[in-house]
Amino acid sequence: MRQIETLRLALGEIRDCDFDDMMSVLKNDVVAATYRIPDLDTREAEIELFEYLRDISQREDRYLFGIFLDGKLIGLINDCEINSECIEMGYALHPDYHNQGYTTEAFAAVIKSLFSKGFNEIIAGAFEDNIASIRVMEKCGMKRTQMTSDTEYRGKTHKCVYYSIKR
Numbered sequence: 001m002r003q004i005e006t007l008r009l010a011l012g013e014i015r016d017c018d019f020d021d022m023m024s025v026l027k028n029d030v031v032a033a034t035y036r037i038p039d040l041d042t043r044e045a046e047i048e049l050f051e052y053l054r055d056i057s058q059r060e061d062r063y064l065f066g067i068f069l070d071g072k073l074i075g076l077i078n079d080c081e082i083n084s085e086c087i088e089m090g091y092a093l094h095p096d097y098h099n100q101g102y103t104t105e106a107f108a109a110v111i112k113s114l115f116s117k118g119f120n121e122i123i124a125g126a127f128e129d130n131i132a133s134i135r136v137m138e139k140c141g142m143k144r145t146q147m148t149s150d151t152e153y154r155g156k157t158h159k160c161v162y163y164s165i166k167r
Contacts, residue, residue: 006105009102009109011109012057021074023040025076025094030095031092032154063089065106077089086119089123091107107137111140123162128159145162
């Protein structure tokens with residue numbers, strides 16, 4: 001089992017007992033506004049997404065971690081795209097835990113771990129108006145790149161900006 005410990009958090013595999021906490025994160029309106037996930041309008045959709053994320057978190061060739069505070073799942077960090085030298089990551093944290101430095105603490109630990117695994121560059125993106133996420137990337141030492149993209153999400157076109165940190 002892969003696990004990363006920080007001062008206040010544990011990052012690790014998602015367990016079956018984390019279903020309700022995961023749904024609390026993913027179905028939260030604040031999270032759903034910026035963290036691109038499918039609509040979870042049926043119990044079957046919830047179970048399918050949960051099982052998919054749980055299974056990925058247990059694979060050695062993927063990088064998906066639950067963020068745990070005192071044993072409770074409060075968010076997740078996941079790979080979006082991987083090649084041999086570079087990995088793109090995303091993250092989400094339940095709003096009850098915002099503005100306490102948890103996302104920065106977790107993401108900084110994952111960045112350090114990914115560099116130790118041989119990645120030379122870590123990339124992350126956010127909607128241009130997601131100032132909180134941009135601040136997390138900046139606090140983790142990431143610099144804004146020239147790369148941008150327009151993406152359609154929940155009926156709106158969003159401009160995504162990207163940040164990078166190199167080993």
